[in-house]
Amino acid sequence: MVISIMNWKGGVGKTSSTINLGYSLARLGFKVLLIDLDPQENLSNTDKQNKERKHFITDCLQNKDLEIKPYRFKENLDICHMDGKKAYDRALVDLDSDKVDGLFRLGEKLEKGIINKYDFILLDTAPGFNMISRNALLASNYLLVPSELSQDSIDGAMKLQNEVNGVARFNPGLEILGMFIIRPKLRTIYQQSVKEYSDENFKGHMFSTKIRENIRIGESKTIGGAVLEYYPEATSARDYVVLTFEIMERLHEKGRLPGGKKSLDRAKKIEEELFKPVNR
Ligand SMILES: Nc1ncnc2c1ncn2[C@@H]1O[C@H](COP(=O)(O)OP(=O)(O)O)[C@@H](O)[C@H]1O
Numbered sequence: 001m002v003i004s005i006m007n008w009k010g011g012v013g014k015t016s017s018t019i020n021l022g023y024s025l026a027r028l029g030f031k032v033l034l035i036d037l038d039p040q041e042n043l044s045n046t047d048k049q050n051k052e053r054k055h056f057i058t059d060c061l062q063n064k065d066l067e068i069k070p071y072r073f074k075e076n077l078d079i080c081h082m083d084g085k086k087a088y089d090r091a092l093v094d095l096d097s098d099k100v101d102g103l104f105r106l107g108e109k110l111e112k113g114i115i116n117k118y119d120f121i122l123l124d125t126a127p128g129f130n131m132i133s134r135n136a137l138l139a140s141n142y143l144l145v146p147s148e149l150s151q152d153s154i155d156g157a158m159k160l161q162n163e164v165n166g167v168a169r170f171n172p173g174l175e176i177l178g179m180f181i182i183r184p185k186l187r188t189i190y191q192q193s194v195k196e197y198s199d200e201n202f203k204g205h206m207f208s209t210k211i212r213e214n215i216r217i218g219e220s221k222t223i224g225g226a227v228l229e230y231y232p233e234a235t236s237a238r239d240y241v242v243l244t245f246e247i248m249e250r251l252h253e254k255g256r257l258p259g260g261k262k263s264l265d266r267a268k269k270i271e272e273e274l275f276k277p278v279n280r
């Protein structure tokens with residue numbers, strides 16, 4: 001199962017959601033791989049374990065023959081790093097020069113190589129669209145769209161919908177699994193009207209869980225990972241766990257949750273055990 005975390009706009013919680021959802025899924029017993037497809041390297045920089053890096057996802061995008069080689073990041077959680085803007089641009093040039101096959105390079109490499117080792121492969125993407133984000137779309141089964149309640153962010157998500165329609169003939173199975181709101185502040189009338197607009201335009205796609213504003217998200221990234229790992233009592237840690245369950249349930253309804261009902265029951269059991277001490 002490959003899921004892209006996307007929004008045309010930057011700063012809306014794509015990387016934070018990749019790390020936190022990935023960690024939550026790994027903690028609930030799934031095998032998870034995170035791939036950094038953003039030249040800003042925010043996801044890669046979160047990894048403080050693997051300081052010596054030889055394999056980068058950019059090399060695999062640039063070179064047709066190189067296999068994807070992930071690093072171990074945490075228990076059940078692997079990572080593929082980005083090698084900065086120059087490597088990203090080189091990969092883009094190479095993909096662009098191979099117009100048709102270039103669109104499928106990431107998908108084919110996942111498919112031929114490592115896809116069966118993981119329950120979830122999460123792709124953290126850069127804002128905007130180019131050959132690398134299209135590779136992500138063509139490699140994915142689903143999209144998750146984090147969004148803030150700002151007009152720009154919602155417009156970014158709408159542009160993404162157009163992009164999805166644009167690649168539909170190459171990847172007819174691709175679906176938007178859902179949109180979720182980051183940092184909701186419904187007190188202002190402006191945000192309320194944007195909320196109505198997004199509910200209207202993403203009908204059936206909105207998750208009910210919202211990720212509240214919480215400084216611990218940034219702090220945890222600086223330390224080296226998910227908020228749930230370092231501040232399990234933080235509001236955002238809870239929000240991401242609840243969102244993870246909502247995502248699992250939605251996949252299960254579609255008959256697409258890896259491991260099906262068994263893994264959902266296992267996840268609930270693990271969550272009960274882990275949450276107990278925090279509750280008391
Ligand atoms: N729920 C949140 N509360 C507070 N800060 C957040 C939250 N989510 C993300 N951030 C912060 O906002 C900034 C942008 O988030 P990030 O996940 O990097 O967005 P993107 O990947 O879409 O550019 C980061 O500094 C991050 O730490």
Ligand SMILES: [Mg+2]
Binds near residue numbers: 014042125
């Ligand atoms: Mg990012």
